[in-house]
Amino acid sequence: xxxxxxxFLKTEKFEGxxxxxxVELEKLNSKLHIFSNINKGxxxxxxxxxxxxICVKDVVSTASSQMLNGYxxxxxxxxxxxxxxEEFGFIGKTKMDxxxxxxxxINCKDHPLNPFDDRYVTGGSSAGSAVATAVLKHHIxxxxxxxxxxxxxxAFCGIIGFTPxxxxxxxxxxxxxxxxxxxxxxMGRSSADIRYVFDxxxxxxxxxxxxxxxxxxxxxxxxLVIIDQLMAGVDEEIASSFDRTIGKLQNIGYYVEHKSIxxxxxxxxxxxIASMAEASTNLAKFTGFKYxxxxxxxxxxxxxxxxxARNNFGLEAKRRIVLxxxxxxxxxxxxxxxxxxxxxxMMINALGVILKDGFIIxxxxxxxxxxxxxxxxxxPVKEYSxxxxxxxxxxxxLPHISFPSDYIKGMPVGTQIVANHFNDYALLDFVERxxxxxxxxxxxxxxxx
Amino acid sequence: xxNEDFDRLLRICRLSLEKGEKAKIKHEIDGIIEYFxxxxxxxxxxxxxxxxxxxxxSKRRKDEPEQFPDVGKLLRNxxxxxxxxxGPKI
Amino acid sequence: MKIGLEVHVALPxxxxxxxxxxxxxxxxxxxxxxxxxxxxxxxxMLNDAALKSALTVAKALHCKINDNTxxxxxxxxxxxxxxxxxxxxxxxxxxxxxxxxxxKKRIRIRRVQLEEDPAKIIRxxxxxxxDFNRSGIPLNEIVTEPDIETEExxxxxxxxxxxxxxxxxxxxxxxxxxxxxxxLGEERVEIKNVTGIKNLVDAERFEVKRQGELISRxxxxxxxxxxxxxxxxxxISSREKxxxxxxxxxxxxDLASYPTGDIVIPEVVIASDVARQLxxxxxxxxxxxxxxxxxxxxxxxxxxxxxxxxNANRVINAIELLKRHGNITISDESFGKxxxxxxxxxxxxxxxxxxxxxNRQVEIEKNTVSTKEIDKAILGIVAQRQDxxxxxxxxxxxxxxxxxxxxxxxxxxxxxxxxxxxxxxKDKA
Numbered sequence: 001x002x003x004x005x006x007x008f009l010k011t012e013k014f015e016g017x018x019x020x021x022x023v024e025l026e027k028l029n030s031k032l033h034i035f036s037n038i039n040k041g042x043x044x045x046x047x048x049x050x051x052x053x054i055c056v057k058d059v060v061s062t063a064s065s066q067m068l069n070g071y072x073x074x075x076x077x078x079x080x081x082x083x084x085x086e087e088f089g090f091i092g093k094t095k096m097d098x099x100x101x102x103x104x105x106i107n108c109k110d111h112p113l114n115p116f117d118d119r120y121v122t123g124g125s126s127a128g129s130a131v132a133t134a135v136l137k138h139h140i141x142x143x144x145x146x147x148x149x150x151x152x153x154x155a156f157c158g159i160i161g162f163t164p165x166x167x168x169x170x171x172x173x174x175x176x177x178x179x180x181x182x183x184x185x186x187m188g189r190s191s192a193d194i195r196y197v198f199d200x201x202x203x204x205x206x207x208x209x210x211x212x213x214x215x216x217x218x219x220x221x222x223x224l225v226i227i228d229q230l231m232a233g234v235d236e237e238i239a240s241s242f243d244r245t246i247g248k249l250q251n252i253g254y255y256v257e258h259k260s261i262x263x264x265x266x267x268x269x270x271x272x273i274a275s276m277a278e279a280s281t282n283l284a285k286f287t288g289f290k291y292x293x294x295x296x297x298x299x300x301x302x303x304x305x306x307x308x309a310r311n312n313f314g315l316e317a318k319r320r321i322v323l324x325x326x327x328x329x330x331x332x333x334x335x336x337x338x339x340x341x342x343x344x345x346m347m348i349n350a351l352g353v354i355l356k357d358g359f360i361i362x363x364x365x366x367x368x369x370x371x372x373x374x375x376x377x378x379x380p381v382k383e384y385s386x387x388x389x390x391x392x393x394x395x396x397x398l399p400h401i402s403f404p405s406d407y408i409k410g411m412p413v414g415t416q417i418v419a420n421h422f423n424d425y426a427l428l429d430f431v432e433r434x435x436x437x438x439x440x441x442x443x444x445x446x447x448x449x
Numbered sequence: 450x451x452n453e454d455f456d457r458l459l460r461i462c463r464l465s466l467e468k469g470e471k472a473k474i475k476h477e478i479d480g481i482i483e484y485f486x487x488x489x490x491x492x493x494x495x496x497x498x499x500x501x502x503x504x505x506x507s508k509r510r511k512d513e514p515e516q517f518p519d520v521g522k523l524l525r526n527x528x529x530x531x532x533x534x535x536g537p538k539i
Numbered sequence: 540m541k542i543g544l545e546v547h548v549a550l551p552x553x554x555x556x557x558x559x560x561x562x563x564x565x566x567x568x569x570x571x572x573x574x575x576x577x578x579x580x581x582x583x584m585l586n587d588a589a590l591k592s593a594l595t596v597a598k599a600l601h602c603k604i605n606d607n608t609x610x611x612x613x614x615x616x617x618x619x620x621x622x623x624x625x626x627x628x629x630x631x632x633x634x635x636x637x638x639x640x641x642x643k644k645r646i647r648i649r650r651v652q653l654e655e656d657p658a659k660i661i662r663x664x665x666x667x668x669x670d671f672n673r674s675g676i677p678l679n680e681i682v683t684e685p686d687i688e689t690e691e692x693x694x695x696x697x698x699x700x701x702x703x704x705x706x707x708x709x710x711x712x713x714x715x716x717x718x719x720x721x722x723l724g725e726e727r728v729e730i731k732n733v734t735g736i737k738n739l740v741d742a743e744r745f746e747v748k749r750q751g752e753l754i755s756r757x758x759x760x761x762x763x764x765x766x767x768x769x770x771x772x773x774x775i776s777s778r779e780k781x782x783x784x785x786x787x788x789x790x791x792x793d794l795a796s797y798p799t800g801d802i803v804i805p806e807v808v809i810a811s812d813v814a815r816q817l818x819x820x821x822x823x824x825x826x827x828x829x830x831x832x833x834x835x836x837x838x839x840x841x842x843x844x845x846x847x848x849x850n851a852n853r854v855i856n857a858i859e860l861l862k863r864h865g866n867i868t869i870s871d872e873s874f875g876k877x878x879x880x881x882x883x884x885x886x887x888x889x890x891x892x893x894x895x896x897x898n899r900q901v902e903i904e905k906n907t908v909s910t911k912e913i914d915k916a917i918l919g920i921v922a923q924r925q926d927x928x929x930x931x932x933x934x935x936x937x938x939x940x941x942x943x944x945x946x947x948x949x950x951x952x953x954x955x956x957x958x959x960x961x962x963x964x965k966d967k968a
Contacts, residue, residue: 055580058522063579073580074522075573166502175579179792180501208582209794210505269485277789280462281612284623285577287463289536291526292579298537298666302618305537306463313464319474321462323481325614326450328787329458336485337789341498343491348502380477381484397502421503461785463616498790500609505795512552512588515559517572524568532567533668536618539660 003192008046008138009087011449018042018089021447025091025136028446032118033110034131035092036064045089047447048197049132049141052093053100054184055173056080059090063175064108065098066312068292077173078208079142079184079201088140094128099283100146100177101125101316103386104375105153108314113372115157115443116411120369123156125149126187130157133187135444140197141187146177147271148390150185151402155364155414158404158441160431162186162194165421166397167212169198170205178278179210181271181394189440191403191431198424218425223358224249224256224417229264230389234366241413242363245405249361252433257358261350266343268388271395273327273340280324283317286310319380348396355398355420359430362389364402364414389416399424403431404440412441450479540747542693543685545718546700547678549656550592551708555675556655557583557626562677567659567670575675577621582793589653589677591802592708593633596679597651599707599807602634604799608653610791615784618667619657621674626791627654633799639683639703640812641695647684654678679709685720693743697736699811702833706808711834719743719767723750726762730774733767742767746774810839817842821851831858837868844871849878857881860952864889869896876903884910888950908949913956916945917963931964938964 022040029035036052037060050056053063055073057080062068080090097107105112105127112127114120115134122131129141130153143150145163154161163185171182184201188194204213224246231239246256288295288309295309313321327336354360366388370378378386393400398418405415419427450458455475459465466474517523528535552562557574558581564570573581590608597604609631612624629652637648656676661668681700687693701711717739719730730746733739746765753760765774810833818825832839838858845854857877861869869877873895880887880903887895891906920941921928930937938960945956 061580068579071526071579072522073573073578074519075580077580167505172582173580176793204508206510207584209508209584210501210582210792212503212506214503263491266488266491269488272481273485273488278792281614281624281787281789284614284616285579285621287616287618287623289527289618290534290576290578290621294528295537298535300537302537302539302667303463303616306616307465310463311465315470315474318464318466319478319481321464322455322458322474323478323485325462325785325787326458326478326482327485328789329461329785330787333787335489338498339488339491339493341500342493342496343488344502345496345499346491346493348499349496379480381480384481384484395502461787500790500792500796507795507797508584509587509590509797510554510559510584512554512586513559514554514561516570517560520569520571523571523573523576523578529568530668532569533661533670534568536660536667536669538665539618539662539667 003188003190003196004138005046005140005193005196008449017447021047024446028135028444031113032115032131032135033112034094034128034135036062036095036128038092039090042089042091045085045087046138046140047091047136048083048088048139049092049094049129050080050090051126051129051141051143052096053144053175053177054080054142055175056090056093059093061093061175062292063099064096065314065317066293067286067310068175071292073173075173077184078170078205080173082201083197084200094126094132094141096127096129097125098314098317099175099279100144100149101320103148103152103383104370106372106375107316114369119371120411121156121372121375123153123365123369126153126161129187130154130159130161133157133159133189134442135446137445137448139189139447140193142184142201143187144174144182144184145394146181146183146275147394148387150187151364151390151400151414151416152387154187154402155412155416156369158412160188160191160194160404161402162188162198162428163394163400164198164202164424165399167210168202168214168216168422168424170208170211172205172207172211176282178275179282180278181275181397183394183397189442191428191435195425195428214422216425217423218429219423220426220429221357221359221419222254224254224361225259225354225358226256226361227264228258228260229262230362230392233385233388234363235368237408238363238366238368238413241406241408242415245415246361248437249434252437259354263343264347264392265388267347267392267395268384270340270343271391272384273336274344274395276320276324277328277337278324280321280328283313283321286313344395347392351392351396351398352420355418359427360393360418362416364389364416368408369411393418397421399427401427401431403434405438407441450475450482540688540721540723541685542687542743543720544681544683544687545720546681547716548681548704548709548711549713550589550677550679551710552586552588552592552677554586556586556589556653556677557675560675564672567672569672571671571674575621576671583626585794585797586677590797591804593651593653593677593679594799594802594804595807596681596704596707596709597634597637598804599703599809600634600637600639600648600651600681602637602648602651604634605631606800607631607796607798608633609796610794611788612791613786613788615786617657619660619669619674621658621671625655625657626794627680628652629788631796639696639699641692641699644686644692646686646696648681649684650682652680652682654680685722690740690743690747694740697739698833702810703807705834706810706836719746721746721750722760723747724754724760726760728760728762729764730767731764731777738767738769741769741772742774745772749774808836808839813839813843817846821846823851823855827855831855831862838862840871841874845874845878848875849882853878853881860887861892864892873898880907886910886913886949886951886955890950906950908951910959913945913949913951913959914963916948917960920944921963928964
């Protein structure tokens with residue numbers, strides 16, 4: 001199956017195309033709050049959007065945080081730099097949970113709304129990126145996942161979200177959440193489009209130590225493994241939808257096995273410990289005078305000055321800074337921070353054994369898309385628990401994809417497939433096979449040719 | 450967590466919370482720490498901490514100077530006085 | 540008394556520790572980039588030369604080298620620290636468990652680590668001014684055990700350490716910053732950020748006196764951090780509360796762990812060891828040899844070369860002579876030639892020494908004079924100027940006048956002339 005990018009690049013007539021596209025998009029943006037800014041000067045290439053925590057040269061990049069108000073990086077993230085200018089045109093920065101801190105996409109000012117029904121959340125944290133992909137006919141979005149920030153909104157917004165193996169795409173230009181967990185990935189409407197873009201942006205980078213030049217394999221697997229503990233808390237309707245998806249996959253030659261990893265549920269608190277520890281150091285740099293938000297009264301002592309500036313973090317950011325600082329403080333560091341990382345090691349080994357000859361499959365999210373109202377009422381621990389299925393592959397740096405697999409009462413449902421480190425192409429092949437017998441639905445097709 | 454410890458933690462982070470906010474956040478944080486404590490029971494001491502999920506090669510940079518192409522743009526974000534970046538009083 | 544030091548020296552690299560900005564810059568904030576400004580989105584990339592240089596120092600200090608070296612984030616808030624954490628080391632430092640020998644004892648080195656320098660900060664009344672050219676300069680931190688017990692040992696250790704650093708390729712003329720831990724009683728007092736060697740010794744002296752007085756008055760010495768003021772020559776308590784310090788070290792996830800096994804490190808000469816060995820082997824004064832070679836690798840080379848070929852004292856005199864004439868760097872071969880002239884009882888004047896460097900044979904010979912000829916000249920003057928000879932014992936001007944006359948003519952080593960003249964006059968008197 002050919003992707004939209006190929007089709008788009010073959011087209012020659014673009015008279016008035018971009019002007020119309022932008023008018024339509026701005027209209028939609030005022031309804032769904034997708035972008036923090038739209039590039040009105042776009043005049044060439046396939047429109048791509050960028051999650052607001054990824055730097056685009058000379059464009060305000062804030063990670064949807066007040067703390068970064070006005071921050072204008074004088075450099076491109078490597079992933080952006082590598083997209084050929086003659087093929088892709090930057091259309092705007094997409095909204096997100098502040099610094100990536102959130103499961104629903106509601107931790108920012110005027111947060112995005114679900115394109116299928118605007119009473120519902122988009123999922124987060126790559127909220128705007130998912131919506132942009134869901135509303136634009138020809139589009140890819142450069143997004144980022146730390147603990148599920150690509151899979152979750154992809155599932156809730158009915159698009160494909162690809163999170164590559166940790167280290168395959170350079171993080172240079174990414175405003176860090178948790179450096180050992182952050183992965184730049186791609187959102188799109190077809191596996192072919194995602195593959196096309198992934199091939200452009202991947203590979204070793206002289207500006208990012210942790211970016212590797214590892215060969216990427218396409219070792220297909222017929223065995224799909226369901227980890228029983230991951231299914232434990234899954235909503236009934238989601239579970240039966242998942243059964244139907246498995247049925248469809250069995251029809252095209254896959255078979256299913258069940259496995260048990262008793263400690264896998266502990267990876268969620270472990271993931272939050274590790275990610276908050278790193279986040280609390282990454283967010284220490286925001287002190288209100290070199291970039292972003294400014295405090296103008298320099299005569300204040302630096303401690304008061306910094307405290308006043310840092311008061312502009314959102315609530316969830318503050319929570320995570322405090323918790324992250326706590327779990328790495330000297331008296332409890334081995335109990336929390338180090339232990340969480342040992343647990344990660346144990347989990348990577350356990351998942352590695354399963355992934356040697358199979359993919360791990362599950363619903364992407366254990367719940368149906370909540371409404372904004374419902375999401376606002378979640379307390380933090382409950383919200384963190386919702387990430388139960390997206391966290392394990394993210395914590396382990398394993399490549400995974402969420403793809404649309406069903407529609408319940410008009411709302412999309414996603415399935416997540418996980419492969420072993422560096423077997424990324426096999427995942428894209430898998431989704432391509434899925435697409436041969438399943439048609440994705442979209443409510444908007446802005447910019448259709 | 451004791452209130453005293455919580456206040457100390459806030460000072461270390463250079464964060465302040467408004468009165469109403471503070472009790473709520475402290476309560477939530479206590480709940481989250483309790484949730485974190487659930488990893489206590491997992492026996493994983495024989496595993497070394499995994500600082501990265503994959504092996505990171507020890508890539509290094511050659512010691513060859515390169516000028517950042519647009520120093521002016523770096524400084525446009527700050528207040529400048531005679532080439533210096535102005536910062537808070539020490 | 541126990542003294543431990545944390546010495547910080549800049550490593551000799553062209554670029555900063557984690558970015559390609561030059562380490563040489565004049566105007567403030569011209570050698571900066573997103574990395575050393577801590578801009579969101581930037582990432583560090585380790586400078587290979589800094590790693591090698593730090594390894595060289597660690598090895599020279601007899602440290603055990605960690606198989607894998609890695610970095611930590613040390614989190615604290617100060618305007619000069621761009622990311623509000625410093626990338627530094629602790630466990631996993633470049634080296635640990637080394638030592639430096641001084642004359643009567645061994646000072647143990649706890650750790651040698653690599654870290655980034657913060658920006659330069661200038662205090663003003665209503666604000667501070669920052670220059671990020673310094674931000675990210677690679678520093679080597681050398682941490683000693685508290686083995687230093689006297690001011691003399693402190694001086695000797697610092698001198699020895701600087702010599703080792705010099706031979707490891709570090710520019711020792713750059714500012715050295717030291718944290719001085721000093722305890723006369725139970726509690727440890729830390730004096731942060733003392734610049735240079737004179738200040739270090741002055742700070743130590745003040746602190747010994749201060750703590751000594753507290754003890755003699757039966758007062759407790761509180762555990763605290765102090766700052767040294769070079770104008771008042773005293774230390775004052777810093778305001779920061781220790782209980783609010785919490786660096787919360789974590790592994791630096793933006794960097795890798797670096798294996799050290801396959802990195803080739805040059806062997807570093809410990810000049811004072813060599814000086815000691817040579818002095819005892821050739822019967823030379825150890826202090827004299829050290830003075831010549833501790834901070835001059837060229838001189839050390841000449842000493843080693845010369846001792847195999849000529850009389851030991853003559854070699855030392857020759858090098859002293861060279862140094863007196865502006866530390867002329869001559870080749871081993873030319874030095875050999877110089878020694879052969881001296882062996883023949885010839886003296887070389889300033890022009891001859893300069894010609895040696897360029898190996899201009901004719902010039903050298905034109906400017907070389909035999910001791911016999913000088914003796915003849917001395918006797919000539921003595922015969923003609925009996926007035927001066929009579930006066931020389933009571934009037935040093937008379938003596939110096941004769942030396943001056945001879946120097947004007949021969950431009951050779953004044954020390955030789957005055958010694959020879961003194962001998963002749965003594966005979967005549």
